Amino acid sequence: MAMTVRPRRGVLYMPGSNPRAMEKGKTLPADGLILDLEDAVAPDAKAAARGQIGAAIQGGGYGQRELIVRTNGLNTPWGYEDLVFAANSGADAVLLPKVESADAVRQAEQILVASGAPAGLKIWCMMETPLAMLNVKEIAGATPRLGGLVMGTSDLAKDLHAAHTRDRLPMITSLGLCLLAARAYGLAILDGVYLDLNDDEGFAASCRQGVELGFDGKTLIHPKTLAAANAAFGPSAEEVAQSRRFIEAFQAASAEGKGVVVVDGKLVENLHVENARRLVALAEAIEAMSSGAASA
Template structure:
């Protein structure tokens, strides 16, 4: 399903059991928040965390930020109740952990549908196991409710016995397979977290690489990284200006029934115009989100 342009430069994980953190999320400049019921919540706190998340979303105040609830898996004692709560929560999406097959997506969708989830509530899938990566295509095609693939690079590196290197070469195959699957089926795709919060240079390099590869944005574990991530994934002012000139030049050429147009000495074709429109739409969506935050 083709996605509308929505800023997802920075998507911050927040512990669903921490009411103060969820309150702080209302003022953070992240494009999206993942309210976590899985890794960030102890087993004996999961039921209370559902209530905390539900009440936080109901209270509002998050502006245009995208709100996503990460559930526990349906193979755990908590996953079913997580999905039932999420269906009626008002969250924009539900993030499923450790997705490894299309059947896992369809099972979760069936629970959401039975619990009355609105059609607009999306399913996002964590891609964090070798089997999940190998099945990325069937997962991406599993349901029209799918909205995004999210890389879980920490768990994936562990299962691959791979090192966390600055150039992330050990992860490139996995990143590429998920990017291909997401783009083939019109989904958003988000890069994994950077674990070393003292490594500003490494974080910046990871953001640059992610954008160059084609990711829409990055998942984060601390608010201190939001500003740098937003800057890395937002189109620069000169990019937007160039895109607008491409659009205008192409429109003028079409009006004159001309088949060829040059911008800054470079040939402009339909594919360049399509990408230019995407960049301008993204810049406008970012401006609107920041104005309403």
Template structure:
């Protein structure tokens, strides 16, 4: 994951359109990053006019602003990406990415954009999943892979099941590609807003698989996603003890430590440092 404390990808809520009321409603709920999305290509008039309002894209404080463009397979995709190059967003969310060539096309359209402008690639087709590793490595601008689980389920002719068994291979391939490229991996949305237990189960599954966060469809899901993807107080306490125990062992010239009967090696210290860094970044955001 990126080192910037603002970029904690525990949740990525989607605002349906670029309007001030929707943005305010999301920001009031304590999000980390968020995206502004248009899912309906026929609603063409909403993206570029909104991007012409610098105040709209600048008035978000410390929130990370990700704007979803139309796909490059549509008549408007390249123009959307080009407009975003100068709009002041933090990242462009590109849907239905299927190949490194599509990434290169998007990067070409971003010519002249700030070096910090990131590209997030959605994987929501079989071809995209099978090319995930090549996509993730296609440009230094890429900082996240985002699963599009709803469209992918449709494309696979699969069923929506509570355990998401039909998607497990695809989910794991996304995480593998993200880890190999050193970028973040975000799980797909949970569509049933009344299914709190199912949402929690999907989040726990995503955490177990190695995802950094989850895309959301409603602000009501933010608090639960933050809690489930963030380290618990017990996790942080244990992580600090692991780091301290290993440091004491290293001072004695030992490569491993024993803590509460458990063997502690370098790999455990790396995990512990990651947990502490995430907890500290979350705390920093909470104070802002």
């Protein structure tokens, strides 16, 4: 299933109760910001955080960065009001925590729609429990409004009684199930956070693995990791150049009635050209975002 190409290389969590952090987000090289009302906000600061997030979004200055509001769950004292607020906050998407069923997605959607949410407001789902992994197919197909999945690997590891190993073998099944569902339903999917901010080598390895598995990008907890994530999940200049050669050569071959062509010693078929077009479109979107940020 086709999906819109949008850069989501590094998406940074930001506490909704910290106006200074959200202001700084306007200058950071993040493709997206998750403005958090859940884990990063103390219970007595939830209501104030809604107002601070609303003021930040309405104040503008974020350029083409994707703005996502993470709400509290509907089983908490704050979840309903969070959704009512998010419906008209001006955000691009609402991120629901600990989603475990398609019904939970549809219930949240009903509240958003009843609160006047625009048609373009997307719903994203945190995938962070064993039950979510087992129900991911139904969750991914819950509504056309669904835009993406976000792996919550910290909570998932806790519930699995699994270790945070370098190769993440204890979570590979869960990661794979969510990737399959995302691609089957044309959704974006972001990898989970890396918790050790002093382990640059481990973070780089985690990004490489995420790219190899097929994630669109990585969720982050500190701005200093943005550059590495952007580099890992963005196509290199060499990849873009080769993709353009694949496209041009295949178009020329197709004009001659040929279905395959050899480029740089590689057999190129239509499936390779589709991926090449995706990489070129991603590179162009990244360039447009960078140009917009530079001129802001």
